[in-house]
Amino acid sequence: MQVNRNRAQTIKLKNQPKIIGSYSIVGPKEGDGNFKNYFDYVMKEDHFGEDSFEKAERKMIENAITGVVQKAKLQPKDIDMMIAGDLLNQIISSSYAARAFEFPFLGVYGACSTMAESMAVASVLVDGGYCENVVCCTASHFSTAERQYRFPLELGNQRPPTAQWTVTGAGACVLSMNGQGPRVSSVTFGKVVDWGIRDVNNMGAAMAPAARHTLLSHFNNTKTSPEDYDLIVTGDLGKLGSEILIDLMEEEGVKLGLNYGDCGQMYFKRQQRTLCGGSGAGCCATVFNSFIMAKLRERQYKKVLFLPTGALLSTTSSQQGDTVPGVCHAIVVES
Amino acid sequence: MQVNRNRAQTIKLKNQPKIIGSYSIVGPKEGDGNFKNYFDYVMKEDHFGEDSFEKAERKMIENAITGVVQKAKLQPKDIDMMIAGDLLNQIISSSYAARAFEFPFLGVYGACSTMAESMAVASVLVDGGYCENVVCCTASHFSTAERQYRFPLELGNQRPPTAQWTVTGAGACVLSMNGQGPRVSSVTFGKVVDWGIRDVNNMGAAMAPAARHTLLSHFNNTKTSPEDYDLIVTGDLGKLGSEILIDLMEEEGVKLGLNYGDCGQMYFKRQQRTLCGGSGAGCCATVFNSFIMAKLRERQYKKVLFLPTGALLSTTSSQQGDTVPGVCHAIVVES
Numbered sequence: 121m122q123v124n125r126n127r128a129q130t131i132k133l134k135n136q137p138k139i140i141g142s143y144s145i146v147g148p149k150e151g152d153g154n155f156k157n158y159f160d161y162v163m164k165e166d167h168f169g170e171d172s173f174e175k176a177e178r179k180m181i182e183n184a185i186t187g188v189v190q191k192a193k194l195q196p197k198d199i200d201m202m203i204a205g206d207l208l209n210q211i212i213s214s215s216y217a218a219r220a221f222e223f224p225f226l227g228v229y230g231a232c233s234t235m236a237e238s239m240a241v242a243s244v245l246v247d248g249g250y251c252e253n254v255v256c257c258t259a260s261h262f263s264t265a266e267r268q269y270r271f272p273l274e275l276g277n278q279r280p281p282t283a284q285w286t287v288t289g290a291g292a293c294v295l296s297m298n299g300q301g302p303r304v305s306s307v308t309f310g311k312v313v314d315w316g317i318r319d320v321n322n323m324g325a326a327m328a329p330a331a332r333h334t335l336l337s338h339f340n341n342t343k344t345s346p347e348d349y350d351l352i353v354t355g356d357l358g359k360l361g362s363e364i365l366i367d368l369m370e371e372e373g374v375k376l377g378l379n380y381g382d383c384g385q386m387y388f389k390r391q392q393r394t395l396c397g398g399s400g401a402g403c404c405a406t407v408f409n410s411f412i413m414a415k416l417r418e419r420q421y422k423k424v425l426f427l428p429t430g431a432l433l434s435t436t437s438s439q440q441g442d443t444v445p446g447v448c449h450a451i452v453v454e455s
Numbered sequence: 456m457q458v459n460r461n462r463a464q465t466i467k468l469k470n471q472p473k474i475i476g477s478y479s480i481v482g483p484k485e486g487d488g489n490f491k492n493y494f495d496y497v498m499k500e501d502h503f504g505e506d507s508f509e510k511a512e513r514k515m516i517e518n519a520i521t522g523v524v525q526k527a528k529l530q531p532k533d534i535d536m537m538i539a540g541d542l543l544n545q546i547i548s549s550s551y552a553a554r555a556f557e558f559p560f561l562g563v564y565g566a567c568s569t570m571a572e573s574m575a576v577a578s579v580l581v582d583g584g585y586c587e588n589v590v591c592c593t594a595s596h597f598s599t600a601e602r603q604y605r606f607p608l609e610l611g612n613q614r615p616p617t618a619q620w621t622v623t624g625a626g627a628c629v630l631s632m633n634g635q636g637p638r639v640s641s642v643t644f645g646k647v648v649d650w651g652i653r654d655v656n657n658m659g660a661a662m663a664p665a666a667r668h669t670l671l672s673h674f675n676n677t678k679t680s681p682e683d684y685d686l687i688v689t690g691d692l693g694k695l696g697s698e699i700l701i702d703l704m705e706e707e708g709v710k711l712g713l714n715y716g717d718c719g720q721m722y723f724k725r726q727q728r729t730l731c732g733g734s735g736a737g738c739c740a741t742v743f744n745s746f747i748m749a750k751l752r753e754r755q756y757k758k759v760l761f762l763p764t765g766a767l768l769s770t771t772s773s774q775q776g777d778t779v780p781g782v783c784h785a786i787v788v789e790s
Binding site: 442 | 463464466507509510535536540542543544545546547550551553554556557558559560561562563564565566572576579580582583584585586603644645646647648649767768769770771772775777780782
């Protein structure tokens with residue numbers, strides 16, 4: 121352990137758990153986006169044959185977990201633990217999906233940073249020899265998130281230019297002691313940062329300070345700089361938020377160059393009219409577990425710094441006039 | 456690691472992290488209950504000087520963390536990680552409280568089992584040498600839970616005989632590599648169990664099957680039986696739920712004797728009219744971090760099996776006609 125108090129905490133993993141399988145399932149709009157050729161499954165319609173969007177989100181998680189266990193060439197009985205979370209109140213998509221499986225369930229919540237949180241905890245469990253195979257999963261659904269956090273879908277409310285589009289999708293991976301695949305070499309647990317943003321339609325600005333904090337801590341803790349990575353990729357800061365992060369880092373003397381990207385900003389095509397881009401826990405989860413993992417497997421990327429960000433608000437906190445704190449956890453994956 | 460697939464998973468901790476500090480803060484009604492002499496702080500009124508119950512809940516967490524770090528004779532800079540969760544949507548009480556501190560934040564959600572989940576993850580982080588000191592915290596507040604999960608407080612809705620009373624309180628502890636205190640010797644991660652209960656006013660019945668599953672797995676995995684523990688204590692099954700658990704275990708040939716108790720069932724005095732007893736994430740968190748820890752420190756209890764249970768529902772899942780799945784994680788603490 122590197123002791124770096126008052127900073128985000130970096131844990132170097134001695135045994136470097138392998139990501140032996142990854143799986144992504146997305147909605148039709150996402151399937152038309154920039155990563156269309158990389159997803160494992162594109163749903164024909166957002167209901168996914170269920171009678172509510174919430175049940176569709178749950179089914180995406182069930183299918184992602186079943187799919188990733190198969191892709192990892194394992195049986196469900198080989199899985200020691202499932203770590204998952206999502207954006208719905210009481211993370212019901214994950215909890216209810218967990219009923220379908222015989223392995224223990226650990227529910228985590230870090231809003232759109234949840235994929236990193238589940239992978240970070242899984243990495244420690246595997247690295248320390250406590251578990252052999254752990255499945256991590258995160259999801260979001262445009263229609264469940266929109267109606268829970270913002271407005272009824274039927275209202276057809278106008279979206280401000282800073283708005284992002286919640287990705288309908290679930291991403292899952294299996295971390296293992298054994299087998300072949302890209303390795304998790306370190307994880308950095310971030311702290312909660314709040315710079316006073318109150319606009320719930322500007323999540324990128326709310327989360328950028330947390331990304332800045334974790335990124336600076338991570339570089340400091342690991343004695344690395346942006347050039348050491350083939351890809352530095354934040355979760356869903358979106359177009360505006362990722363520009364803010366670039367500016368904030370430049371103020372600190374750290375230049376994020378062409379190897380920096382943001383999953384939300386890259387997700388959709390311009391003509392798909394998502395304004396500032398994709399968002400939601402499923403955004404970076406589906407990009408990581410499709411495109412990024414493919415490039416790591418092909419060794420086109422040798423070292424990736426994956427930084428999902430989360431905005432930790434609720435409708436209650438917004439209605440009570442609270443600002444929006446952010447959090448960001450980082451994972452280093454090497455091929 | 457003991458590999459026990461298709462069962463709850465038990466992790467034996469080689470280095471046995473020490474619980475070097477515990478702290479509990481409760482509301483006035485809780486302060487009049489059966490554990491009144493054991494709490495660190497009893498609030499004079501439920502608002503705790505804040506302008507909303509939600510902000511009071513957040514303040515309880517902040518104070519519990521500040522209090523437990525002091526009681527552990529540490530400085531905030533000595534803490535490597537905070538692991539916390541609560542019952543509010545998007546665990547805002549924990550996330551917003553985390554802003555007040557400089558250490559990284561890991562949000563977890565297991566409903567009323569959250570204290571066990573945070574302690575189990577912390578135990579692994581400390582046992583594996585990844586962190587030196589981890590603070591765990593969980594809270595609930597009667598007035599925030601009641602209005603979020605059930606009815607507006609002003610409605611004065613009648614409570615059915617199976618109802619339980621959400622405890623207003625926060626409990627926190629510090630797990631450490633060093634120092635003195637009761638030791639965590641093993642943790643058992645439970646799986647999600649759903650036996651089809653739909654009554655949101657009968658959480659005890661919904662959670663008892665998960666407690667049964669984790670308890671049977673734990674005994675099996677560790678080759679122990681009820682007589683090996685000075686205290687076996689579930690979280691908030693309440694009066695009815697704990698009777699159901701005793702029956703379910705008897706059907707399996709396991710007799711829970713006088714060393715079995717339930718925090719919810721024991722929390723309040725009869726004349727406090729809480730029907731089936733206490734509940735909420737703060738229920739077992741405040742009992743464990745006051746009474747149980749005191750008895751462990753006095754060595755009146757030498758070996759305690761602590762089994763917080765959680766009901767993983769949301770208002771959305773209930774409104775969509777879903778049943779209520781439960782989960783239960785177990786922690787063994789030895790003096």
